[in-house]
Amino acid sequence: xxxxxxxxxxxANYNLRPxxxxxxxxxxxxxxxxxxxxxxxxxxxxxxxxxxxxRLGDSRVHVRISDLLEGAPDSVIEAVxxxxxxxxxxxxxxxxxxxxxxxxxxxxxxxxxxxxxxxIRGRKRIQSPRxxxxxxxxxxxxxNVRFFHGLLARPQMTxxxxxxxxxxxxxxxxxxxxxxxxxxxxxxxPRCAVDYIVYHEMLHLKHPVKLRGxxxxxxxxxxxxxxxxxxxxxxxxxxLNRL
Ligand SMILES: [Zn+2]
Numbered sequence: 674x675x676x677x678x679x680x681x682x683x684x685a686n687y688n689l690r691p692x693x694x695x696x697x698x699x700x701x702x703x704x705x706x707x708x709x710x711x712x713x714x715x716x717x718x719x720x721x722x723x724x725x726x727x728r729l730g731d732s733r734v735h736v737r738i739s740d741l742l743e744g745a746p747d748s749v750i751e752a753v754x755x756x757x758x759x760x761x762x763x764x765x766x767x768x769x770x771x772x773x774x775x776x777x778x779x780x781x782x783x784x785x786x787x788x789x790x791x792x793i794r795g796r797k798r799i800q801s802p803r804x805x806x807x808x809x810x811x812x813x814x815x816x817n818v819r820f821f822h823g824l825l826a827r828p829q830m831t832x833x834x835x836x837x838x839x840x841x842x843x844x845x846x847x848x849x850x851x852x853x854x855x856x857x858x859x860x861x862x863p864r865c866a867v868d869y870i871v872y873h874e875m876l877h878l879k880h881p882v883k884l885r886g887x888x889x890x891x892x893x894x895x896x897x898x899x900x901x902x903x904x905x906x907x908x909x910x911x912x913l914n915r916l
Contacts, residue, residue, distance in 0.1 A: 696747065697736065700754040704764055717743050721791055721849040723778050724826040726881045727757040734761075739826070741786050742777075749777045756824065771824065778826070791829065802830040804858030809851070812871050820902070825878055830871075832858055838916060842870045844877045851875075862912070869909035876900060 809830035
């Protein structure tokens, strides 16, 4: 059972559900009546967590849905389509859709699957979210509610193995992990500095870029505008500059 599941999920499965495009087209039509329908490329993708991404290309909309949702009922996929399209076209997310998605993701079945997949995909160099002073998972969850309506799927959160002063934090898409340098797990580090670092990486989750190697870090205008919304930005940056 474990082996079968692991093998099935390890590879990107393109359109195992034939109606994926239809669901996105229908949702698009409802949201943008009368606007030319783009071409959708929707695929299930082996994220290590329940993560879903959307990207507007020149003529296509590229969507990746976590393969953990492969067996989800149409209503849940519809909710995902609504949330992703609302995000990308800047429409309000309907509460009913957000609730349906959250409910499904927090159900026991999907939680067990997530746990299993994390064990399989995440065993490589993942340390722990719990430091001595700060718990990165708690920080992520708090920021998620405060700034992202709780809509970001939490990746693996981990303190770095090495106390790096050069690389403060990064998002590793291959392992769907946010890694934060262990130097910040210290009593002398103000909470706003750790919050800001995690917030920055969460913006990378929200604004995915085409990655060539895991080190690429792109901060477009939208990214920067949203970063300026962080309330204690000056204080946090001042601390980081003193490092
Ligand atoms: Zn960055």
